[in-house]
Amino acid sequence: MNKPINEIIQGNTLDVLKTIESNFIDLSITSPPYNKQEKQKGWLVKNVKYDKFRDVLSEDEYQEEQIKVLNELYRITKPGGSLFYNHKIRWDIGQMYHPFSWLEKSLWTIRQEIIWDRMIAANIRGWRFWQVDERIYWLYKPINNNKIGEELESRHALLTSIWRFSPERNNPHPAPFPITLPVRIISSILNDNDAIVLDPYSGSGTTLVAAQLLGKKYLGIDISEEYIQYSNNRLLNSVLEKKEVEKELEKHLVQKTFKQRKTNGENVGKFQTNIQKEEKIKFATGKLDF
Numbered sequence: 001m002n003k004p005i006n007e008i009i010q011g012n013t014l015d016v017l018k019t020i021e022s023n024f025i026d027l028s029i030t031s032p033p034y035n036k037q038e039k040q041k042g043w044l045v046k047n048v049k050y051d052k053f054r055d056v057l058s059e060d061e062y063q064e065e066q067i068k069v070l071n072e073l074y075r076i077t078k079p080g081g082s083l084f085y086n087h088k089i090r091w092d093i094g095q096m097y098h099p100f101s102w103l104e105k106s107l108w109t110i111r112q113e114i115i116w117d118r119m120i121a122a123n124i125r126g127w128r129f130w131q132v133d134e135r136i137y138w139l140y141k142p143i144n145n146n147k148i149g150e151e152l153e154s155r156h157a158l159l160t161s162i163w164r165f166s167p168e169r170n171n172p173h174p175a176p177f178p179i180t181l182p183v184r185i186i187s188s189i190l191n192d193n194d195a196i197v198l199d200p201y202s203g204s205g206t207t208l209v210a211a212q213l214l215g216k217k218y219l220g221i222d223i224s225e226e227y228i229q230y231s232n233n234r235l236l237n238s239v240l241e242k243k244e245v246e247k248e249l250e251k252h253l254v255q256k257t258f259k260q261r262k263t264n265g266e267n268v269g270k271f272q273t274n275i276q277k278e279e280k281i282k283f284a285t286g287k288l289d290f
């Protein structure tokens with residue numbers, strides 16, 4: 001069994017994952033192909049067509065394959081580790097396919113569903129309200145069956161369960177996500193610099209560049225040599241993307257954990273009457289009489 005680090009492996013993800021040692025990865029972030037059948041998307045957005053494979057499985061085959069990939073990812077993730085899985089709700093001739101239907105069949109604990117508001121719709125026909133959202137599932141591998149895990153520091157948690165930023169535009173890959181996405185995840189979840197971040201469908205290498213700039217180790221897998229070459233080049237020049245990373249980190253502002261604020265008697269977001277608030281202000285400014 002292999003322990004690859006700081007490289008991108010070319011191959012079919014499921015085959016490659018099977019060669020990797022169990023309990024090895026700390027965090028994975030990925031956006032798999034969506035099985036979009038390569039259909040015309042509408043006027044606004046280009047059709048998604050990949051270099052080395054066709055996104056045209058039957059829906060049953062697709063979901064079965066995704067469950068196998070998810071379960072291999074679970075095996076190679078350390079207990080207490082996470083997978084952030086970006087996907088979306090799809091429709092095919094009126095039939096809705098929701099990622100939850102195959103995620104709940106995998107081994108992972110579903111810790112949160114995050115809405116990514118991309119602020120632009122891929123298809124602007126009027127069959128339904130314009131779909132501007134994608135989803136990011138935080139999937140968790142419990143330690144000793146504890147499905148809750150550790151508390152996030154509030155400076156991250158305050159970013160809420162709705163993430164609002166645009167899709168990536170300056171990238172020749174047909175379906176990249178913006179670097180803000182993996183930067184937000186890595187900086188919120190991983191403090192340990194020895195940690196390894198994996199993207200099993202690494203595409204143009206966005207997750208890997210984010211991991212490198214945040215001082216973590218990375219591992220990528222993709223079927224396309226062309227995308228791997230592009231990613232390696234991006235990793236060599238990652239300093240050019242530092243500004244984008246800093247822009248995201250500035251949003252993680254509040255310093256104390258919920259527990260620290262509670263212990264100090266500071267605001268924990270609980271309802272307060274106006275009188276209580278006034279008293280707190282007077283106390284803080286030294287104007288409260290005892």
Ligand SMILES: C[S@@+](CC[C@H](N)C(=O)[O-])C[C@H]1O[C@@H](n2cnc3c(N)ncnc32)[C@H](O)[C@@H]1O
Binds near residue numbers: 011227
């Ligand atoms: C949605 S893209 C990922 C884009 C990436 N998040 C980025 O920011 O560039 C999906 C990627 O999966 C790769 N891919 C598709 N099927 C694969 C398979 N069976 N094994 C490995 N890679 C695959 C495609 O080549 C494509 O680059």
